[in-house]
Amino acid sequence: MKSCRNSTKLKLESKPLQQINSRKRHRSDEDSLCKSIEKSSKNERETPKAKRVMHSQTKDSPVLAKQNYLQEDVDKELQSFLTPAKDDQTDAEYDDVIDVSKSKMDENKKVSQYRFRNMMVTELPCLPLKSPLPELSWADSQDLWKAMVNKEMKYQCDNKYMIRHPDLQPRMRAILMDWMIEVCEVYTLHRETFYLAVDYIDRFLSRTENIRKTQLQLVGITALFIAAKLEEIYPPKLADFAYVTDGACTEDEILKLELLMLNKLKWALSPVTVNSWLNVYLQTAHLSFIANASNTFILPQYPQHTFVHVAQLTDLCILDMESLEFSSGVIAASALYHFSSCELATHVSGYEYKDLAKCIHWMAPFAMTVRDTGLQPVKEFAKVEKSDAHNIQTHSNDIAALDMVYERRSQHLTVCSSPTEIAGIITPPKSSQKPMIIDSSHAKRAGVGHC
Template sequence: ISDDVWIKMLNKELKYVHDKGYLQRHPKLQPKMRAILLDWLLEVSEVYSLHRQTAYLAQDYFDRFMLTQEDVNKDYLQLIGITALFIASKIEEIYPPKIFEFAYVTDGACDMWDIQRTELHVLKALDWNLCPETPISWLKLYCQVEAQKDDENFLEPQFSQETYIQITQLLDLCMMDISSLDYSYSVLAAAAFCHFSTFDVVHKVSGLTWESVSHCVRWMSPFVDTLRSEAKPQIKNFPKVKADDRHNIQTHVAYLDLLERQIDRPDCQHSPVAAGAILTPPSSTEKPVNP
């Protein structure tokens, strides 16, 4: 990978600031509400076969938007979240779902006009800065650098899809805990990679020192232990998705249950998450038909 590309990616880490402290600006909100919202967005992403990068862009937009606001009521979280996913899909997807499809999955809670109005609000608040390097983009880069052989096209994925989806599941679970915002996205991806490789490999592909990732690696350990008690994720088939792109499609498992179980561990100090959901998940895996 060229030095120019690497420097541009690192500069984005400085430009796109995220901070879990935004909750102090919203006294009516709790960490569990964010977790429930993100879990629902992952579910919507799977329903519409959206890419992992799209879901992670939506998470980034949501968290950065909330950093610019004050005293948001919990009743608006679903609208902000689905709008963030709508914007992200237009950035990342070749064929993004239509706005009425995003309204549809809210089961009447948000209509198209709500989403359009909120879209403008979010774009202005983010100053149209919509292209961060997410944990997913960093992870894909690390995996590709590690698997790269001299005579192969760098743009063609060389890494194991099976290992990749295990690491992404770990990132998904970690991302739902607001404490993940304590870390830069490059460090989050490197720490997750560490749990499936050696630090020597991670250092080789990321250039990061042990001092810069060790705290995050330790923070992730209870999440890893929780996932180890589950069956390994399997690569899913999606209609109209090619076999070599399946690992890039966002999937959803019972992340709230996993988070609850992980937080119940005696060695865990994480944000509390309630099991009760406040959002309406998609009722099926079928997309609505055009009216």
């Protein structure tokens, strides 16, 4: 009897459920599933987008989430190296290009980013109307000129960035630049290296805030360290750059700030500097004296002393904070105007006089100061070839010359009556000597004259 009862019980338990019960359970499952979906979607709407992306990354790929946390720690450490971190502030406020969406996702997922250009940073500079380059056998001159102009537009910085650094003053920037010129001359660094470093400093300070005056020298030597590695064949060692600071900056501090500076600059390290434009302008100005100009335009074919004299004026102008209001091409063309003529400056630069007029009048006291202090000759260096001596950055100006400029400006002695106040393309004789008589045909070819 006991075995029969057990077998009967097993048969009853093995019977299938009734159809009504299965339908009720199915409906209850659907209702609970719908409620859970509505609850999750409501939470997603209330959750910020950045948190949802991080949650999906952590769930899908724990290794990727760990790497993101490590990268955030490194960024916070580098940022705190210069200024205390703030929770309610991001780096996008100080970038020329603002990214609305900066969330990181897997490579398989596509994220749409909206990019807006900040038009309130500085005024858009005027652009050359035409290309002054000749027909080249190795490249299209129009495309080459257009590429240079477009690159200059991409490397704009805020000319009012000192507002973000209450501890800094424009004179501190001038002292830093003057010291960097001395370092370049000691280590026989090229002029392009110095001008690259100046561009890095200005763009870095325009994208950061609260840099203290005790850290300004570190910013300058780090920018020069990066520029030397890009431009020089045999750049000085890291220990040499730390040595010239007299213990103010260590090697580890330079390396840490180098990484932070490269991130702030977004690895954009090849601007068209004032030195580059000056090379192009002088080469174009002397095309009439060169045979087969289309084939020899690659190598510089102009007098070294002419380049050094014009560069002496641009070096002094770079020390002033107001030089950031003008583009590199305008500064180089205006400096050439003060050494030659209006026709030559507008011809080789592609600008019109109205585009250069503001910079020309601003540069007038600088040009008069250079005339009074005297033009520097081409220096010779032991380990530098004579053909490359003009490309070495020399310390021809100092802070005293800049003070003379400010004194002239305060006394309203800034009227530029003639573009040939200083010299002209040909170096003038001394005041004790008689003026040189220039042949009219030669003067016409060189573009010496007045507007």
